[in-house]
Amino acid sequence: MEQFDYIIAGAGCSGRSLATRMLPYLEATNKRLLLVDQAEKKTNDKTWCFWEKNADLFEPVVFKTWNQLSFASSLTNKNLDIHPYQYKMIRSGDFYAYTDKILTPHPLVTCLQGNVEKSYSEKDRAYVLIDGVVYSADYVFSSIPQIQEKKPDRYHYLLQHFEGWIIETENPTFDPECATLMDFNTSQQAGSSFVYVLPLSPNQALVEYTVFSEQELTKEAYSIALKQYIREQLQCEHYSIKEQEHGVIPMSDHPIRKQQARVIYLGTAGGFTKGSTGYTFRFIQKHTAAIVKQLINSGNPNISALSASRFNLYDAILLNLLSTGHIPGEEIFSRMFKKNSAMKILKFLDNESSIAEEIQLFLTLQKQEFAMALFNRTMKLIRN
16 A cells, blocks of 8 residues: 555645645655546636735736726626735636646655545545555545535525636727626526626637526527627627636535545535635635645644634525525625625625624625525524
């Protein structure tokens, strides 16, 4: 049985983020790391967007940065001053290539392609079964989704699903300095839906159609929505599609186990996708940075919660409203962005706001409907 000090199961965003952040610690302690995934990560299969105040570890692969955002709906239009934040975009292909260059040749890192069949703990060791072969370590970090029985009588389960096209237009169409964070000027029949537009140049942008609902749409439905938006909202008839992406992100208030003995879960598998919005990248970076800090300080990776538990309650309330349709998502977000500064909203969505700031924000929203959602959510938990 081959032994390592640490094993990372899953070499996606969270696994590679942790491995890259661990390198100085590995070098200082001469500890060995195994990074395993069932597939090579080479293609540009997804895009991560996030906001932050200061440059972080993966600033070298930030593809585009915007200092201005906009919000649009049938109810309000607003240009958003997001200072001191910047809105950033990382393409997964660039991220994979950058981390490959750092991790693959490192003498303390072993990269393995294989199928992780099982991760488990026994006594003071953790184990991973890869293609029938067992590997052991002090700790295993896994981004492989846990099997979880759904309990719809207690919790909400939505999907954030999206189709994105990078299009190139014949004529200048976009303002490269301003990205559209949300534009609800699209059909709301399939669920709360919006489009975000990330301009890469005056003639090129990522246009992404996003829906919050219980089920994905047909391939044709995404295409129809994107074509309609480009024609009616961007007023563009002549363009070519350069790249396409499709994704599904779970949105739920179902509690997720973050650790099982010496197996620690990362990314979406560990509950680090924000339940009400689907934002993941920055939460992954916070979590992996906290793990490494704890390793340096104490030699073990066990950390306390990153955010106060009240943020889980806020997510559950919003999910209740989106699931029941008591208030259309367009109305909720329109009110939020119309009556609050972008900086206050982004801080809140990052789970970094204070209680006083949260109360100020809640007072601008639909108080009766939000109070009823809180009551309904509480009653569901009591009854079941």
